[in-house]
Amino acid sequence: MIRLNQVKLPLDHSEDALQQVVLEKLSVSAQQVVDIHLFKRGYDARKRNVITLIYTLDITLKDVDENAILARLEKDQNVRVSPDTDYKYVVKAPANLTERPIVIGMGPCGLFTGLILAQMGFNPIILERGKSVHERAKDTFRFWRTSELNTESNVQFGEGGAGTFSDGKLYSQVKDPGFLGLKVKQEFVAAGAPAEILYVSKPHIGTYKLVTMVEKMRRKIIALGGEIRFESRVEEINIEGEGENRQVTGVTLNGGEVIFSKHITLAIGHSARDTVQMLHDKGVHLDAQSFSIGFRIEHKQAMIDKCRFGINAGHPILGAADYKLVHHCKNGRSVYSFCMCPGGIVVAATSEEHAVVTNGMSQYSRSERNANSAIVVGISPSDFNNDPLQGIELQRKLERHAYVMGGSNYDAPAQMVGDFLNAGKGKPFEAIEPSYKPNVKMTDLAPALPDYAIDAIREAIPAFAKKIRGFDSQDAMLTGVETRTSSPVQIKRGKDFQSINTKGLYPGGEGAGYAGGILSAGIDGIKIAEAVALDMLKA
Numbered sequence: 001m002i003r004l005n006q007v008k009l010p011l012d013h014s015e016d017a018l019q020q021v022v023l024e025k026l027s028v029s030a031q032q033v034v035d036i037h038l039f040k041r042g043y044d045a046r047k048r049n050v051i052t053l054i055y056t057l058d059i060t061l062k063d064v065d066e067n068a069i070l071a072r073l074e075k076d077q078n079v080r081v082s083p084d085t086d087y088k089y090v091v092k093a094p095a096n097l098t099e100r101p102i103v104i105g106m107g108p109c110g111l112f113t114g115l116i117l118a119q120m121g122f123n124p125i126i127l128e129r130g131k132s133v134h135e136r137a138k139d140t141f142r143f144w145r146t147s148e149l150n151t152e153s154n155v156q157f158g159e160g161g162a163g164t165f166s167d168g169k170l171y172s173q174v175k176d177p178g179f180l181g182l183k184v185k186q187e188f189v190a191a192g193a194p195a196e197i198l199y200v201s202k203p204h205i206g207t208y209k210l211v212t213m214v215e216k217m218r219r220k221i222i223a224l225g226g227e228i229r230f231e232s233r234v235e236e237i238n239i240e241g242e243g244e245n246r247q248v249t250g251v252t253l254n255g256g257e258v259i260f261s262k263h264i265t266l267a268i269g270h271s272a273r274d275t276v277q278m279l280h281d282k283g284v285h286l287d288a289q290s291f292s293i294g295f296r297i298e299h300k301q302a303m304i305d306k307c308r309f310g311i312n313a314g315h316p317i318l319g320a321a322d323y324k325l326v327h328h329c330k331n332g333r334s335v336y337s338f339c340m341c342p343g344g345i346v347v348a349a350t351s352e353e354h355a356v357v358t359n360g361m362s363q364y365s366r367s368e369r370n371a372n373s374a375i376v377v378g379i380s381p382s383d384f385n386n387d388p389l390q391g392i393e394l395q396r397k398l399e400r401h402a403y404v405m406g407g408s409n410y411d412a413p414a415q416m417v418g419d420f421l422n423a424g425k426g427k428p429f430e431a432i433e434p435s436y437k438p439n440v441k442m443t444d445l446a447p448a449l450p451d452y453a454i455d456a457i458r459e460a461i462p463a464f465a466k467k468i469r470g471f472d473s474q475d476a477m478l479t480g481v482e483t484r485t486s487s488p489v490q491i492k493r494g495k496d497f498q499s500i501n502t503k504g505l506y507p508g509g510e511g512a513g514y515a516g517g518i519l520s521a522g523i524d525g526i527k528i529a530e531a532v533a534l535d536m537l538k539a
Contacts, residue, residue: 001082002026002066003039007055011043011312022059025079026069035060039082042201043318048310051318054201058082087183090530091537093121100125100227101263101532102251104234104275107161108518109509110267111217112184112525113532118224120533125259126226127251129233129272130158133214140165144348144437147410152231155359156271156351156484159230160214162510163518165349167341167362168205170197172520184522191216194364202322206364234275237264237282239502246283248504262504263532267525268511270487271351273392276511280389285492285501288388289513292338292485293398293453294376295445296346296358297417297461298432298477299470301371304342307468320366323373323468327460331452333377335460338485340373342366345435346479348410355399356412358436358482370435374482375460377453384488391488402448402481406441413448413481414440418474421458431475440479448480487511497531506532 004025009017022036023029040056059082061069073079103114106128117124129152130136136158139150151157155165170185185197188205191213197203205213218228236252250260268275280286301320305313308321320342327335344362351357360372384390405413414434423446434440446454465472490513492500499505508514508521508528515521 001037001058001060002069003080003082004055004057004059005078005080007057008044009053009055011051011053011315011317013053018055018057022057026059026061028061028064028069032061032064033059034062038199040199040201045308045318048308048312051309051312053317083179085179085182087179087186089116089120091120091533093123093533094537097122097536099263099536100261101265101536102127102259102261103265103267104251105161105267105269105272105509105511106159106228107267107269107509108163108521109515109525109528110265111160111214112187112522113265113267113508113529114221114226114228115187115217116526116529117533118221118226120529121225122533122536123225123227124221125261126221126228127232127234127253128159128228128230130154130230132218132230133159133164133211136160137211143410147438149350149353149410151351151353152233154351155347155349156269159218160210161269161521162271162349162359163521164210164214165207165347165359165361166339166518167344167360168207168210168364169517170203170205170519171201172517172523174520174523176523180523180526181519183526184519187217188213191220204362204364204366206366207361209364236278237284237505239282246502248502263506263536264504265506265508265528265532266491266512267509270484270510272511276392276489277389279491283501284499284505286388287490287492287513288381288384288386288391288488289486289490290378290380291391291488292336292376292378293395293449294335294374294457294482295448295478295480296360296372296436296482297375298346298370298372298434298479299473300432301343301369303470304371304468307470320371325464325467327463329456329459331455333452333456335375335377335456337464338374338376338482340371342371343368344372345370346372348412348437349484350399350410352396352399354403354408355396356402356406356410356481357399357484358412358479359484368435370432372435374485375457375478376482376485377449377456388489395483395488398449398481398483405443405448405480409438411439411441412436412479413443413445414477414479415443415445416474417461417472417476417478420445420478421461421472432477434477434479436479445478445480486516487513489513496535497528498535
């Protein structure tokens, strides 16, 4: 096939416009074109009233010399041979293999580690401390409705991981020369995701679709010989040997059962703080890493659409508009938008008692009235003495304080943006109705974060308003606190994906500091599965 990059057309181009571009570019006839495959579609909205669609196309031809076409267009950087994007399994398990690899955690990283291992015939055992995704959804919605928290079944813990209750974004800035991200999306489509996620530049799925997809992927793993155990919290990683001979030998579960394996994947997510403490106590090498803290901000989605798309707001191809903002402050801090959820809601995301944590969620339709995103300030390891456990304690301190500020009942503290910028006291909300459930308590948010973070956010919001008019409007809403943008911990691993001081332990995903979202975590899971499989065949 021949690939055409940077094919630019108006937003409302005709149905045959793509074919006409192909015919003119390649100087072929319509009869010579077998297929025009849409590999990617994005848009350029820098001129919001004149938005351009940008395509990448793979062209299959017949009765034509493709090499001659490529030679003629050699100097055109946007005409090349289509790369091979098919996923290829690195090995297949032998029939006599007796050891079974263990995967701890069933978020995106653990899910894809388990799936790829199962597809290669390694019969993985996946251990998930939370419940199945259907039961977990019941517990999560009950918490939002009644404030009854299940600390083992919530937004953070359970089948599907934290990404299940999110916008379901499937785009990432990680380098992916092997097209592993495409494999992730193909598996999602096979499980029921919309086919468009394979080609749109900013694909998303939404919570309700993710719930059913995860169930189908679980059944696929089981059908391939994998085993999945819910409500199976790992109390201890069992390790033998010292120094260079440290080797994992298995795990001990919360019920006392011991499962033996010399190949254990850690895909624990960024909120398994008790597991991180256990790893620290067992001497597994941990490093502190940066994370961010802040608030959720809500505006009318219609305002964001108009600011980003102008007269094209509401166009079905564009959908609900998003944004990505960053500001470098006078005090040396950086403030940026994170996990923007168009047409979504702010959700209660704590996994610990007497704590308030916010996150964002939306459905595939993105049809809710408000847009929300985290507005967060970067925190460096020097802010917590380069101690990863102190980073966790800083998160806990802020979350527990937010709980008290909200009324000690899992309501969240909130304040209108105008009052926050003017350092005033909170007033009853007006145009923007906060979407956080169970509820919010209007108050002064200044005590919710360290002074340097409050100063930085107060500087950044008016700066963001220069890019999105109305971003600093009086009746926009801030809800606190956002603390779990990423893990404060990196579980250090080598090029072989194993812990640098504990053989057989494979840290991965967001919780280990190697991913930032569903897609990158899924990609990391595939890489770990490949590394585990290759190492098992060496034994």
